[in-house]
Amino acid sequence: MSAIPTPTHDAHGHDAHGHGEHGHGDHGKYPFLRHHFDTPAQQFDSAKLGMWVFLATEILFFGALFAMYAILRFKHPEVFEYASHYLDTIMGGINTCVLILSSLTMAMAVYFAQRSKKGPLVFCLFLTLLGAVGFLVIKYFEYTHKFHENLVWGASFYKPVDEEERVIVTTPHQAPATLAEQSTAPDLSPGAASAALVKLPAADASVVKKAALGPGGLAPASGSPEQEAEVKAEEATEKALPHLLDPKMPVNTHQFFAIYYCMTGLHGIHVVIGMGMILWLMWGAMRGRYDGNYYTPVDLGGLYWHIVDLIWIFLFPLFYLIH
Amino acid sequence: MPPAAAAEDNYLTHGRGILSWALTLDHKRIGVMYMVAVLISFLVGGVFALLVRTKLLFPGEVSWMTKDQYNQAFTLHGAIMVFLVIIPSIPAALGNFVLPIMLGAKDVAFPRLNLASFYLWLVGAGCAVWALLAGGFDTGWTFYTPYSSTTAYQGVIPVLTGVFILGFSSIFTGMNFVVTIHKLRPPGMGWFRMPLFLWALYATALIQVLATPVLAITLGLLAIERVFHVGIFDPAMGGDPVLFQHFFWFYSHPAVYIMILPAMGIISDIIAVHSHRHIFGYRFIAFSSVAIAIFSFLVWGHHMFTSGQSGLMNVVFSAITFSVAIPSAIKVWNWLATLYRGSISLNTTMLYGLAFIFLFTIGGLTGLHLGTLNTDIHLHDTYFVVAHFHYVMMGSALIAMIGGLHHWWPKMTGRMFNETWGRIGCLLVFVGFNVTFLTQFMLGSHGMPRRYYLYQPEFQIYHHISTGGSYIMALGFVITGIYLLHSLFWGKKAPANPWGGKSLEWQCSSPPPHDNFATTPTVGDPYDFSDLKWDPATGGYATAPADGAKTSRGGH
Numbered sequence: 001m002s003a004i005p006t007p008t009h010d011a012h013g014h015d016a017h018g019h020g021e022h023g024h025g026d027h028g029k030y031p032f033l034r035h036h037f038d039t040p041a042q043q044f045d046s047a048k049l050g051m052w053v054f055l056a057t058e059i060l061f062f063g064a065l066f067a068m069y070a071i072l073r074f075k076h077p078e079v080f081e082y083a084s085h086y087l088d089t090i091m092g093g094i095n096t097c098v099l100i101l102s103s104l105t106m107a108m109a110v111y112f113a114q115r116s117k118k119g120p121l122v123f124c125l126f127l128t129l130l131g132a133v134g135f136l137v138i139k140y141f142e143y144t145h146k147f148h149e150n151l152v153w154g155a156s157f158y159k160p161v162d163e164e165e166r167v168i169v170t171t172p173h174q175a176p177a178t179l180a181e182q183s184t185a186p187d188l189s190p191g192a193a194s195a196a197l198v199k200l201p202a203a204d205a206s207v208v209k210k211a212a213l214g215p216g217g218l219a220p221a222s223g224s225p226e227q228e229a230e231v232k233a234e235e236a237t238e239k240a241l242p243h244l245l246d247p248k249m250p251v252n253t254h255q256f257f258a259i260y261y262c263m264t265g266l267h268g269i270h271v272v273i274g275m276g277m278i279l280w281l282m283w284g285a286m287r288g289r290y291d292g293n294y295y296t297p298v299d300l301g302g303l304y305w306h307i308v309d310l311i312w313i314f315l316f317p318l319f320y321l322i323h
Numbered sequence: 324m325p326p327a328a329a330a331e332d333n334y335l336t337h338g339r340g341i342l343s344w345a346l347t348l349d350h351k352r353i354g355v356m357y358m359v360a361v362l363i364s365f366l367v368g369g370v371f372a373l374l375v376r377t378k379l380l381f382p383g384e385v386s387w388m389t390k391d392q393y394n395q396a397f398t399l400h401g402a403i404m405v406f407l408v409i410i411p412s413i414p415a416a417l418g419n420f421v422l423p424i425m426l427g428a429k430d431v432a433f434p435r436l437n438l439a440s441f442y443l444w445l446v447g448a449g450c451a452v453w454a455l456l457a458g459g460f461d462t463g464w465t466f467y468t469p470y471s472s473t474t475a476y477q478g479v480i481p482v483l484t485g486v487f488i489l490g491f492s493s494i495f496t497g498m499n500f501v502v503t504i505h506k507l508r509p510p511g512m513g514w515f516r517m518p519l520f521l522w523a524l525y526a527t528a529l530i531q532v533l534a535t536p537v538l539a540i541t542l543g544l545l546a547i548e549r550v551f552h553v554g555i556f557d558p559a560m561g562g563d564p565v566l567f568q569h570f571f572w573f574y575s576h577p578a579v580y581i582m583i584l585p586a587m588g589i590i591s592d593i594i595a596v597h598s599h600r601h602i603f604g605y606r607f608i609a610f611s612s613v614a615i616a617i618f619s620f621l622v623w624g625h626h627m628f629t630s631g632q633s634g635l636m637n638v639v640f641s642a643i644t645f646s647v648a649i650p651s652a653i654k655v656w657n658w659l660a661t662l663y664r665g666s667i668s669l670n671t672t673m674l675y676g677l678a679f680i681f682l683f684t685i686g687g688l689t690g691l692h693l694g695t696l697n698t699d700i701h702l703h704d705t706y707f708v709v710a711h712f713h714y715v716m717m718g719s720a721l722i723a724m725i726g727g728l729h730h731w732w733p734k735m736t737g738r739m740f741n742e743t744w745g746r747i748g749c750l751l752v753f754v755g756f757n758v759t760f761l762t763q764f765m766l767g768s769h770g771m772p773r774r775y776y777l778y779q780p781e782f783q784i785y786h787h788i789s790t791g792g793s794y795i796m797a798l799g800f801v802i803t804g805i806y807l808l809h810s811l812f813w814g815k816k817a818p819a820n821p822w823g824g825k826s827l828e829w830q831c832s833s834p835p836p837h838d839n840f841a842t843t844p845t846v847g848d849p850y851d852f853s854d855l856k857w858d859p860a861t862g863g864y865a866t867a868p869a870d871g872a873k874t875s876r877g878g879h
Contacts, residue, residue: 035838036429046432046506053498053532061536064570068544068555071566078562140800154553203520252561258553262544 031295044296051300055307058270061107065263072259076252083256084322086151086243088142091257092320095138096312102131103309109281109303113295118288121298125282128305132275139268146257150241153261157254192249260319267315270308277301324512331720333737337837347660348434351835354420354439355452358728360444361412365721368403371396373797374788376759382778390776394461397774399451401464401628403530406489407448409716410578412724413585415440415496419523420735422500424828424835425518427844429505431499440499450485450743454478463774465575468556468567472549476786479549483542488541490535493581497531500524511846515609518826518849519602523588526616531579531586538574541567555610565630572623580619582716583614584739586723587654590679593730594658596824597673598665601850604657611650618647631702637696646692651687655680671745672822675726678753679719686714689764692763704774709768710760718756725803732807733821737834739862751799751866758792818863821853829864 027033030040037043059201073080150157243249281301284290290298334351335342344352374396378388388396419437423430431437454460460478462471471479504517504525545567547553554560556567587608595602602608624632624640632640658680667673689711692698702708733739766785771778778786820829826849831840858865 034434036423036432036434042506046502049505050433050436050502051500053501055531057494057536060533061540068566068570071563074554075563076561151352154551183513225386252554255556255561258555262553262555266540285716291501 030293040293047296047300048303051303055303058307062263062266065259065266066314066318069259072255076250076255078250079253079256080322082248082250083253084319086146086149087320089320091138091142092316095135096316098131098134098138099309099312102128102135104307105131106302106305109292110295110298113285113298114292115289116291118285118290121290122282122285125278125285125298129275129278129282132271132278136268136271136275139264149243151243151257152256154253154254157257158241201300263315264319265309267308270311273275274305274308277304327558331633332836333832333834334568334837335737344426344861345775345859348430348436348438349837350419350423350431350434350437351839353437354416354418357411357419357441357444358416360441360448361408361416362518362853364403364407365412368400368408369797369800371403373793375400376793377671378479378776379778379786380783380790382780382783382786384777391461392775394774395459398461398463399459402486404716405449405464405578407451409446409582409720409724410489410493413589413725413780414500414524414581414725415444415492417589417727418500418520418527418585419496421731422521422524422827423503423507424800424831424839425521425826425849426504427512427827427840427846428503429838429840432502432507433499434494435497437499440492440495443488443495447485447489447492450481450488454485457481465571466517466545466567467571468545468548468564469558471545472556476834480546483546487542488537490539497528497535498556500528501532501783504528509844509846514845515606516849518697519591519605519608519612520585520588520826521586523586523591523612526612527581527584530581530619532832534574534581535579536572538578541570541574544570564629564787565632568627568630571625572626573620576623576626577616577619579712579715580615582720584615586679586720587612589723589727589730590658590676591654592824592826593672593676593726594661594680595820595850596730596806596852597670597676598854599823600661600665601848601852602657603660604653605850607653611653612639614650615647615735618643618650622647625699628696628699641694641696645691647743648687648691651683653683655687660725668822669746670742670822671740671749672726672729674746674749674753675729678749679722679726682714682718682722682756686711688837689714702767704772705767706763706771706773709773710763710767713760713763715800718760722752722756728807730822731828732810733817734833734835735827736814737817739817739821740810740814741806748799748803748806751802752796753782753799755792755794755796755799759789759796762789762792769866782800815862817859818858820827820855820864821862822841823852823857823864825849825855 027035033040033043037046105124105127109128110123112121112124146152243253278301281298284297334349337349338347344356347353374388375393378385378393378396384390419431455772457480458477460474460482461476462476462479465478466483504521508517544555549554552560555562556564558564564659564852591602591608622640622644624636624645628637628641689707693702693708694712729740729745762785765771766782766789769782769785771782786858817833819832821833822829825847827840827844828835830844854867855864856867857863
């Protein structure tokens with residue numbers, strides 16, 4: 001550790017400009033030093049502590065979701081064991097490796113920033129960005145595959161969302177041929193799926209809920225008109241939803257996908273934010289903002305990126321590797 | 324900066340025009356803007372409270388307020404008072420103004436984050452207005468599922484967005500305070516030389532940082548549940564509605580301590596300064612703040628004694644709830660011991676301080692009734708609960724905020740307010756408050772449930788008294804508002820140290836200069852008042868030649 005220069009170390013060759021009114025020698029010497037700090041070390045330590053406090057909030061932010069995961073899994077252990085097999089372990093595994101590698105390149109970026117090596121710094125940040133993009137591309141393929149199979153959250157897990165009459169109501173200009181196509185072989189993009197879901201009223205969902213218990217064969221027999229509707233709904237969707245044909249599927253399997261999308265979705269949002277941050281760091285690095293005296297943003301960005309990585313390292317076994 | 328110029332140039336005159344306020348990074352201006360915003364919200368929330376109380380004069384239906392309007396009115400009263408007023412009131416308004424000066428720093432650690440926090444507050448308040456325009460909401464401020472995920476009111480999503488954003492505003496303030504207190508203490512300012520208000524703000528900031536994210540994600544999940552019907556809180560789909568309550572109270576119980584801890588800090592300072600006596604048991608008060616912060620995370624289950632929680636959990640939560648009484652009582656006894664043989668000035672500020680001790684004791688002790696498992700079965704969801712938390716949230720937290728406002732008013736504005744009217748206002752608020760809420764303890768123990776629009780005619784006399792009390796209290800607040808505004812224009816110029824305080828903010832001029840300290844402040848014992856002398860020429864206190872350890876900021 002002793003090899004790493006701290007920001008307090010002498011600032012060689014900095015022009016003294018600005019901040020004259022405060023009369024602090026250090027403020028003239030270090031143009032990045034803000035007026036309410038006395039030394040660069042104090043500023044750096046404050047920023048770093050602030051980042052750690054922020055990371056603590058992040059951990060609690062995800063912590064509630066991890067608690068929710070634990071409770072749902074405790075309530076429905078069979079669901080988690082069963083539904084986990086729908087996730088692609090290979091893709092998840094590759095993504096884990098991609099993220100770990102991007103954490104390595106991020107750490108190297110911090111290393112080069114501390115040593116004022118502009119070229120390698122920009123290159124490492126670029127590699128980190130590539131890792132983030134790669135992660136999201138793989139995640140995109142995973143999500144779209146799930147949407148194809150209708151492995152989604154809530155009631156729509158049991159019933160495709162592009163119900164014929166609803167589409168007619170919402171998009172009257174669409175050609176009937178397209179509609180027929182959609183109802184027999186739903187080919188939904190994620191955007192369309194969520195848009196249709198928003199339109200699904202609550203009343204409709206309660207009807208679906210009854211059907212939801214059906215496929216597992218564990219629901220108590222309901223009234224005959226409802227049952228008929230149920231059978232009809234099943235007939236209409238059997239081809240589209242192969243997972244419903246599996247007699248071994250436990251009740252409430254949709255809960256697994258609800259928490260899966262919540263947690264990986266929130267993680268994905270953090271990756272996107274991280275990409276914006278890395279781009280900003282790259283822009284700054286190319287303009288030569290960072291050197292051995294001032295590399296705080298790179299350091300803090302690194303911390304953020306590591307926590308995003310770390311959260312995924314917990315998510316991967318919790319969802320993909322349940323046996 | 325020469326001292327002569329410092330007396331002229333203060334933070335209020337440093338830069339003019341709207342933009343110099345809107346884009347300011349000065350913690351003092353941000354604190355003042357927060358204060359104005361919070362007081363306006365307090366007015367709005369208070370009007371909703373008066374509407375609710377006025378309806379309750381009559382047991383049956385009234386023509387001018389329907390049941391739905393009533394549900395919306397008490398929901399708005401609760402949501403505004405909790406999220407827009409009490410939570411930001413002391414830390415973000417008073418704390419922002421006072422903390423860096425008390426510490427001897429030029430600003431908080433992250434001034435831009437501080438300003439962002441204020442703008443997030445504004446956006447959150449805007450979302451509340453959006454919720455009203457979208458059709459309102461009637462879930463109560465607690466947003467319990469499954470009602471909140473199914474109610475037809477369209478204002479639920481906007482208000483969830485608003486509270487989510489307000490949460491980040493609160494987190495930013497908390498982050499700033501934690502880092503400022505850790506890293507920006509000048510040489511000589513050790514942890515045990517900090518005024519107790521800073522200890523309280525530090526403990527509060529820890530809760531803000533650690534509890535608020537859980538609320539954010541909980542409300543996010545509720546929004547997802549409401550929009551996508553994922554079923555995580557819906558028992559018909561294998562979800563768990565009580566889980567929402569657990570998540571909600573995991574934040575919202577600590578949030579009660581976000582409200583009360585800084586209030587206790589203010590009172591510690593007010594009691595010591597206005598009785599001109601060294602605070603009794605400094606370390607006990609300081610550590611009890613941290614103890615309360617730790618306990619605050621372990622008691623949330625006492626909100627679910629009747630929600631089907633397991634018996635064992637009820638017992639455990641009940642026991643931990645009782646333990647909170649220990650650090651709370653430590654503080655109260657230390658305040659009383661400070662008053663003992665003190666030279667007490669019974670000015671407006673001190674009256675608010677004494678009112679706090681009285682009201683907080685009632686609020687705290689009635690909390691024990693509710694923490695007891697068997698009495699809680701009887702008292703749960705009655706007016707007893709309403710009275711209890713009003714004693715703590717309003718009678719304690721808000722009274723301390725108003726007391727702190729008076730304490731630092733000369734420092735913030737540079738003007739003195741009228742003491743006579745101040746005392747009258749305080750008396751009206753105190754009497755009105757007790758008439759309003761002591762009655763509600765009786766109402767509740769007789770079985771009147773909270774939030775009901777209709778009630779049995781035999782309760783009417785209590786409701787009449789309670790509503791009458793709320794009008795007295797409102798009158799007190801109106802008088803307070805009038806003389807404070809009056810003092811802004813016609814008040815006497817305030818001296819640097821009108822009360823005889825010893826913490827650093829009384830060492831800089833009133834109002835403070837832009838950079839807080841024209842000359843390097845001397846850090847000493849914040850409660851050693853022995854070397855302060857009354858100076859009739861300025862109408863304030865001045866330090867007799869200091870022989871304490873002279874320290875210099877920055878070290879160059």
